[in-house]
Amino acid sequence: MTPRITRRGPLAIAALAAAAAAAVLVAFVLPAHPPAQAFPALVPAAAPASWPQATLPDRTAVLSYPPGLRPIHGDRGTVSAARLGPHGSYLLYLNATPRQGAENLQNWAAFRQRLLRADEAASAHLDAGAERLKFRGGTGSCVIDDYITKIGGHHYEEIACLVQGRSGASVIVGAAPAAQWIQAGPLLERAVAAYLVR
Amino acid sequence: MSFTLTRPAAGIALLVAFVAGCGSTAAATHSSTAQPKPAATAKATQPAAPAKPPAVRPHRTVSPAPPTTPAAPPATTPAAPPATAPPANPIQQGNGGDQDADNNGGPNDGDGNI
Numbered sequence: 001m002t003p004r005i006t007r008r009g010p011l012a013i014a015a016l017a018a019a020a021a022a023a024v025l026v027a028f029v030l031p032a033h034p035p036a037q038a039f040p041a042l043v044p045a046a047a048p049a050s051w052p053q054a055t056l057p058d059r060t061a062v063l064s065y066p067p068g069l070r071p072i073h074g075d076r077g078t079v080s081a082a083r084l085g086p087h088g089s090y091l092l093y094l095n096a097t098p099r100q101g102a103e104n105l106q107n108w109a110a111f112r113q114r115l116l117r118a119d120e121a122a123s124a125h126l127d128a129g130a131e132r133l134k135f136r137g138g139t140g141s142c143v144i145d146d147y148i149t150k151i152g153g154h155h156y157e158e159i160a161c162l163v164q165g166r167s168g169a170s171v172i173v174g175a176a177p178a179a180q181w182i183q184a185g186p187l188l189e190r191a192v193a194a195y196l197v198r
Numbered sequence: 199m200s201f202t203l204t205r206p207a208a209g210i211a212l213l214v215a216f217v218a219g220c221g222s223t224a225a226a227t228h229s230s231t232a233q234p235k236p237a238a239t240a241k242a243t244q245p246a247a248p249a250k251p252p253a254v255r256p257h258r259t260v261s262p263a264p265p266t267t268p269a270a271p272p273a274t275t276p277a278a279p280p281a282t283a284p285p286a287n288p289i290q291q292g293n294g295g296d297q298d299a300d301n302n303g304g305p306n307d308g309d310g311n312i
């Protein structure tokens with residue numbers, strides 16, 4: 001009985017080692033969640049006249065938002081607008097914030113993912129990204145990603161762009177519940193395309 | 199009379215219990231020889247775990263709870279808080295830990311998390 005076990009032992013260990021090595025190889029070679037979609041075409045264009053505008057306090061950018069959204073409280077130096085649901089849930093969200101960290105046009109996608117995971121998201125998934133996009137008054141890098149919040153477990157999808165203007169860089173974020181992204185995405189992308197930097 | 203019957207019965211019961219005990223230890227030792235399998239499955243599941251830890255690390259302070267959150271971390275700082283009671287606040291910009299969307303399970307804003 002014992003000899004049989006001792007003969008099987010090395011075989012089992014070898015099989016385990018091979019399986020572990022294969023798992024490690026797969027984990028390194030294949031990204032966990034490769035971007036699944038192409039980044040939509042963003043054509044810089046002024047927002048319709050009916051859209052309200054909010055200017056960053058440092059005057060480096062102007063956020064235009066659809067009439068159904070209302071200005072909401074945000075960090076100092078930023079502007080935000082949102083359409084809220086009956087229980088205060090976010091149906092549409094737009095925010096503009098002056099650049100504050102080490103983000104730049106080259107590292108934006110990785111930076112945003114890292115920020116989401118370190119900040120409020122339990123998980124974040126990059127869906128699409130693009131660099132050297134034209135904006136009104138500048139150039140930007142953008143990502144579309146989705147994430148699940150640590151608080152409440154809400155699943156949001158967002159378009160987030162770092163836009164460099166002549167006098168400064170800022171970030172515009174448009175977000176909506178991931179389940180409603182098909183409807184909300186085009187409207188938020190329009191707001192992003194209307195973002196004006198100076 | 200019942201007394202004389204009870205004694206042998208008790209003896210037999212003790213004997214049965216003893217034999218059963220031996221049997222169970224034998225079974226235990228037998229199963230202990232089969233231990234490599236559970237250990238192997240534990241090892242197999244371990245590689246999947248390391249992918250997640252980075253996601254559950256730091257957290258912003260939830261502003262509605264500032265009076266209670268500072269009290270909790272000193273007691274349970276090592277491991278417990280990450281899910282609900284945020285220990286460390288990586289957000290130093292603006293008015294970190296304010297009442298904006300992403301401190302309350304809302305969408306994340308565009309701050310740089312400096």
